[in-house]
Amino acid sequence: MAAWHNVVIVGGGGAGLRAAIAVAEANPKLTVAIVSKVYPMRSHTVSAEGGAAAVAGDDDTMDEHAYDTVSGSDWLCDQDAVEAFVVEARKELLRLEHWGCPWSREPDGRIAVRAFGGMKKRRTWFAADKTGFHLLHTLFQTALSYTDIVRYDEWFVTKLLVHDGRVRGVVAVELATGRVETIVADAVIVCTGGCGRVFPFTTNANIKTGDGMALAYQAGAPLKDMEFVQYHPTGLPFTGILITEAARAEGGRLLNKDGYRYLQDYDLGTPTDEPVLRSMELGPRDRLSQAFVHEMEKGRTVETEAGHVVHLDLRHLGEKLVDERLPFVRELCASYQNIDPVHELVPVRPVVHYMMGGIHTDIHGATPLTGLYAAGEVACVSINGANRLGSNSLPELLVFGARAGQAVAEFVATVPGAATAPVLAQGRDEERRLVRELSGRQHSDGERIADIRTEMQETMEAGAGIYRDEASLTKALDKLAELKTRFARASMDDASRTFNTELVAMLELSGMLDVATCIVASGLRRKESRGAHQRTDFPDRDDETYLAHSVISRKPDGDWRVEYLPVTITRWPPGERVYGR
């Protein structure tokens, strides 16, 4: 069987929904399908808490937002992309307001903004501390009004179909039935989010397995800046559940085991009672997570069953402010940590949160592979460079989701029709492969999928964590190669076609092993320290050699190749990152 749509969007989170609406608006004659392994409102956009950045007040300018983003990225972002981003971010957030997003308000009815890490002005729009939830549901519900957008809910995409150097569709499994279908398309937009689940301790949901990165990589599209993995400084121990940066923006303080605001020892400014922008607790995430590691090495963190922690102190904020501005933080602390942040210290530790790298795209979301586009966390445009600023990811998925949608609508209108027979033949090959995978793993002597996944995650934390070096990365790379071999022989308990979640886990792991390899291989090649990529054997930034994007692509023999592309600099030449001074 085969279906056909002008545009297929893989992933139904914030970027995917925004792209779908953009296609529908740009050209209502086009048919658009969203293919997602979960119902759209389950997508991980839902978990974003703190807010979305865009210039709001009269005291702020687009240039200042751009400069904060550029310096936050350690100058690895493309400044033309950032300049477009800051202008469109505001338009997109207002658009979302017009669609009904319940942004928190000032008493006079205007949209309220809060401070955020690495931002010199208050420009983070928020919906209490459930910004991602409201953003996703607003987009999803708005998308329902576009009846031309077709959804394939709970369909897992296993392959991008490429013919004559052009992406022509996808193969997907309907989870409920196990039916494999080839979905032919003139263009595909990948919006599947990040890959936090290649690490053991992450804020990311179970679904964040880097599927889209793996699909693109396997189809021949390169991945960019994959060595840059963001650790968020404040996750709950044991679960890794995110405690939003907004907690610090509202005045929360980070304390070591002596109750000392240790960030002052790491060139992040001096402690004050009121939060100061771009200072102390409002420094960038990479620097705060790195400071934690140094505190731990000095023996000044608190040791718990779930590892070392420091404390986030919200007690002085008072119940009223916490309930009004941080209700979800209070709810999460109560449910998962059995504490009340109004009266008690919150134990926190750095946790893998976001992937700066991703599928290499241009400023319109186009990848080097004709017909393939990407937007959101899965893509690397790049506006985030070596370190993303908090509250830039939600506007990013809106801005570049919309851009990709518009670009695809134009592309599809100009592209000539092409033969579908070879594409369908590829689809049938893929279906046969999937049937073999399902029936060929029912032996009892193989390893469990979950065990290999766990080993991969531990390998990544040990080898490519907050600090890495040549030895740790090399060891991780060897281990990943070994895991790939073992994975080929791993077994599954479940041979059913009906909602086989073990099959999904197996397909996800297959992709994650590729994505993990790209992270480590790119990290090994970058012999400098920049933003979130900290090499203890090369502690300094090296603009001479590495003010460049790493681009990793798959060679036909299954091996990989890392190359470098220049960074676009428009108005802000590389300089020192200054916080708190």
Add this chain to the structure above:
Amino acid sequence: MPESITMEVWRYRPERESEPTWDSYEVPLRKEWAVLDGLNHIKDQLDGTLSYRWSCRMGICGSCGMTVNGEPKLGCSTFLTDYAPGPVRVEPLHNFPVIRDLVVEMGDFMAKLPTVKPWLVGDDEPDEDTEYRQTPVEMDDYKRYSMCINCMLCYAACPVYALDPEFIGPAAIALAQRYNLDSRDAGAEDRRDVLASAEGVWACTFVGECSVACPKDVDPAGAIQRYKLTAANKAVRDLLLPRGAR
């Protein structure tokens, strides 16, 4: 605290059996573990064939609705220690057809949701560089109903939905009210036909269990009762007043 707890899990594998069965598993009892962690332990270590949905594990994505010891719950925010010494009985959400194990078919809700037009119908949209003004007090009117995560716990708790599957149901009506009560919205009249129908609010007989089951304090029962008053008022006005004065 005992070291382990028994989880009795409802199984249905349509390719193998026509009737559901129960499987019993022994899982470690740890104070941090939610029912979902217990299921993950089973899936990863004991029996890879168990199927269930989950994602965010922080009570916001709405994937892991299930019946725990008879009550509709989110698996990720229901803790094993609260059921010690056990056993913990886990079933799929009631009132839904089951695809397999704990995975229910929720296409019915997904089909009903668009019929209540849960999106903003604006009549004087501001230009693209300004926002609608909306005071915190105005936002307070609908904010609670905007918190719905579509987890389906309210449908599982609703006996009316069990007896009359045509009922639009608590979450969909609450979401319609979320927009009806938004000061920016002008779509209440468009939603009225569906909401004020026999399968809309009038099917509800105020059992109130939907609001008890709701993990996000949305209070769908309140949303429905409120709309009944609105619909009744409107119907009386239509009957008594001349067209211009309605």
Add this chain to the structure above:
Amino acid sequence: MSQVRLYRPPVSLTWWLRKPSYLVFMLRELSSVFIAWFVAYLLMLVYAVGSGPGAYRDFLDLSANPALVVLNVIALAFVLLHTVTWFGLAPKAMVIRLGALRVPPNVILAAHYGAWLVVSAVVAWVVLR
């Protein structure tokens, strides 16, 4: 989804005994029968009053029949159940604002009971004066 054999769990005949709230729900549904009876009974009274003293006396004799007394006591219980649960949802249905402040639900509830008392007192005054 033609290829999936969905399992549709049967609804048991005694599902309404599973939870107190379900039982109350069923009793409340049942209360409509007794409310209908009270309406009929009231119409009979009105008719009897209108038909003269003889018919009224016959009506009173009929009402003194123990079976009818028992029926009316049961009906009264159901009507009270209906009224109390009806009042219980009133604060849910009525959201009244005074400026920025929302009138608390228990005030609305109390107002309903207050109004009930006043109406009852007026009726009692009309009947007994």
